[in-house]
Amino acid sequence: MNVNHGFHATMTAQPGQGDKLVEFLLDAPSLTDPDCVVFLVSRSATDPDIVSVTEGWVSREAHGSFFATDAAQRLVADLRSLLAGEPEYTDSVPVGGKPAF
Template sequence: MGTLETLPGKRDQLVEILTRHSTDLEEAGCLLYEVGVSEESPDTVFVAEVWTSAQAHHESLQLDSVQAAIREARPLLSGQMGGFRFDVVGSPLRS
């Protein structure tokens, strides 16, 4: 789970970039990539990601499509980012 702070008024532009359909991410091992917003934080984008492994996530950052999205998004960002990483150990939704 992470947060990306945008420059004032740039949140929706960042959301548009982050929510573009991408088969590359799935092929790289992304199981979940959800983007959210909250009116309580009008310049924050929330991202929840689940990957098959930390290595798969790391390698995805080298994909041409991901690098292009990063280049496009960078000017919209304030530089403030937050988040945390954890290893999934189970779920009541799966056996």
């Protein structure tokens, strides 16, 4: 599948909640959505409360359709309670590479 829409988000967890944020993200329903072809969770090597996600979707419309669902809206609401502030987003489209897992 080709990735035609994507982004990179960097989030700061509430102090000491980085592990919980990582666990939460790795249980996200987008991981099972066939239109989400890249979902990579990373964390800072120097600050365990800074977590990032890179997502790649088959289209902007597929991403929008997923986030319009009740499950995704609950996910976003629950996610906000773990964060110390607003995530920073950068649009990006993954074009290749190698899985690390």
